[in-house]
Amino acid sequence: MLRHSLLVLFLAGMLWLPASVVGQQSGDGGVTIHVVQRGETLFQIALQYGLTTEELAALNGIVDQSNIWVGQTLLVPAISGPVMPPEQTHIVQPGESLQSIAGLYGVDAMTLATENGVTAENPLVVGQRLRIPRLAPEVVAAPPAEPPVALPPEPADVVLHTVLDGDTLFKIATQYGLTVADLVQANAIEDPTLIYVGQQLLIPGVQPPRIAAELPAPATRLTVNPLVLVEGQTGHFKLWTTRPVTLTGTFLDRPLSAGYDAAEGAYSMFVGVPVFTEPGVYPLTLNMTDEGGATHTITAHIQVVGGSYGSEYITLLEDRTNLLDPNVESAEENLIRSIASAFTTTRYFDGPMGLPAAAAMTSRFGTRRSYNGGGFDRFHSGADFAGAPGSPVIAPAPGVVVLADALNVRGNAIMIDHGWGVFSGYWHQTELYVKPGEMVTTGQVIGTIGSTGRVTGAHLHWEVWVNGVPVDPMQWVRQSFT
Ligand SMILES: [Zn+2]
Structure with a gap:
């Protein structure tokens, strides 16, 4: 108790120093941090910075203007000499x-x-x-x-x-x-x-940016969601037009296909940013041909940043190491890639996806992997769910089954086409309850969790592919892309 009182005295003493010494630190975001001094009121502080009490209270989320305390840090717009408006x-x-x-x-x-x-x-x-x-x-x-x-x-x-x-x-x-x-x-x-x-x-209370896009008619608006793309994640380009056009595109050296929403008058292109993509600025090129045959090119420079995924070592049992054979791997990889590179003009998904199993996620997407002491040249291409063997695998979104087969590495596998270049995969199952060509709905049980193929134990490995690229499936759970 005594020690506590001394500490309070010490701190109180420090706060008696002039405000210019402890009271202000210039932030780099165009703000000053003001540390409330003994005896100060919000009105006095606001006056000091040429603000009204209301402005200062609003800026700091203060509801009760009489309730501020010594040592509280307040954000105030940076000032230099005469009061300047905040930088635009x-x-x-x-x-x-x-x-x-x-x-x-x-x-x-x-x-x-x-x-x-x-x-x-x-x-x-x-x-x-x-x-x-x-x-x-x-x-x-x-x-x-x-x-x-x-x-x-x-x-x-x-x-x-x-x-x-x-x-x-x-x-x-x-x-x-x-x-x-x-x-x-x-x-x-x-x-x-x-x-x-x-x-x-x-960002609440901030005016949406005014937009000065110069798009060729009949295009009226183009959005990129998110504005900065992340390695291993999905991006969504959307172009609104006043009349139907033919739209193709290229991003990260891959062709883009567009799905059309007639009710909205908008074209959607989904892109998967491959894991291991170097952070940098990449061009997006859209080619728009209108009914008269006139072609316009729209370009934008898009930033890609790293995904900060971790790394892990995997040890496979000896009787399964033959599955690391490049020939076994690449044949299967090519099959999955070719299925996931197709484009269906119907969009079956609507809103965020559900989870494919009522189980804990034990390994996330994107982790760099070393198998049996090899290099970190592979990554985890899906999310793992540790469900009990025999527990249900659930379709997280509507779509059409395009694969239901026994594979070497992936075991008993299912793939669903959700439309507009979006696919999902379910590996290592015991039983498969659906067949290719079958339409499935959200929540439908499509199989059971097992340990078939290249696995270290029973689990469901879930993948989402976008425009022929495996991406983080959990982004589709958190976010709606429509
Ligand atoms: Zn996995």
Whole structure:
């Protein structure tokens, strides 16, 4: 108790230092952190930074303005000399150019490029956060020569932040001038320490970005979801047009096929980013041919980041090591790949997928693997569920069975075509209850968990393939792609 009191005295003493010493730290996100001093009120602090009490309270999620405490940290917009408005930023959307964005804010395109280091070698990248240069008061902005086509944001638009490797809730909150509590509340996050790379967080109270996309008619809007793609995950390109077109595309050197939603007037292309894809910027090319035969090309630069998957050693029993034989492996691999590379124009899935078994997930997708002491040149291409032998395997989404067969490595296997280039696979089963060509519905029992094929014990190995590439199936459980 005595030690505790001394600590309090010591801390209280520290806080008597001038505010400039302990009170302020400049954050790098254009904010200052103010540590509340003894005797300060929210009104006094707000006044000090040229804010109103309401603004400061809103910025920090304070409901009761009389209830602040010594040592509490408050986020305030960074100031230098006279009070400046918070720096304006713009998140680059697909189809936008430097000129169209400059026109949107009435700034010079060259200045915008210089301020943000955009050059021919470093082109604009979708999802990039551009600093919009402030206009000096005496300079009157010349109206842009050609007013850009500024599409009004769709009512459903919200600002989403894609969680990157190294992001924390605090870091993201600070970036948008919010508190961790704001993000937790807006996203119904149960455990603030558990966020994952590729997760989409809703940013409350932030205006959706104004978009200055210059798309050739009849295209009106293009979205990339998420704006920054992650190795081993699924990406969704969606193009709205005023009339039907023929659409093809290329991304990561793979051709893309489009599914059409007539009710929405939109084309969807799903892409699987292969595991081991080098982080970097990759071009997306879309070729759109309208009914008159005119062809337009739309390009965008898309960023791919690493997926931060772990690694593990696997030891196979001696009587099964023959299954590591490259000939056995590649024949089966080719079969699965060719099935999963097909494209069905009907979309059977609608909303997120369910889970394929009522069992604990014991191994996640993407883990780098070394078999019997070999190199980490393989990865876990699915998610494992440790169900009891004989327990049911469940279809997580509607689709058509395209494979139900006994394979060497994968054992008794089923594959389901969910349409629009999305497939799922279920390996190592004991019994198979469905046949190729059969339509299955969500929740239907399609087989039972077993230990057939190359396994170290009974489990269900579940895969999702998108556009011929195995991807993290759990992303399809967490997220709706329609
Ligand atoms: Zn597995």
